[in-house]
Amino acid sequence: MQTSLKPIAGKSGDRSPRNLPVVLVNRAAKEYDPSMNDDPIQYRKRADAERATAETATLPNLRIRALRSAERWEEMAMRAERVKVLAAERNNPKSA
Structure with missing residues (x-):
């Protein structure tokens, strides 16, 4: 940055x-980029990038940091997917 x-x-x-x-x-x-706010694909790309960083890291603390970051990006991707599903259910309620 x-x-x-x-x-x-x-x-x-x-x-x-x-x-x-x-x-x-x-x-x-x-x-x-406002599309990054709720795009699981972008979050997963960032997680993959962090995993690649972890693979090339020579220092253990950098490897651990990159792996933790990848976990967080994955969590955000799962959360974004869950929010999209809940929003779709809320906007299109099933008729009983």
């Missing part, structure tokens, strides 16, 4: 560095 600091002009208009509040701007946020 790449970030940059951008100054914002203060109320007084004084543009000296000590009077400017600094805002952390996340450049990755500009590339935001």
Whole structure:
């Protein structure tokens, strides 16, 4: 994630560095993909990427971190699938 600091002009208009509040701007946020919020396929791709990272990691702590991350991505994929099923059931109730 790449970030940059951008100054914002203060109320007084004084543009000296000590009077400017600094805002952390996340450049990755500009590339935001709303479809990732609930897409199990994307979550599973991230899990696969983390597993690949774990396979190539030489340090044990990095391997463990990558495997834990892969587990979390899988959990999010399962949760997203469950939410989609529940939403479909709620929107299309079965007639008895």
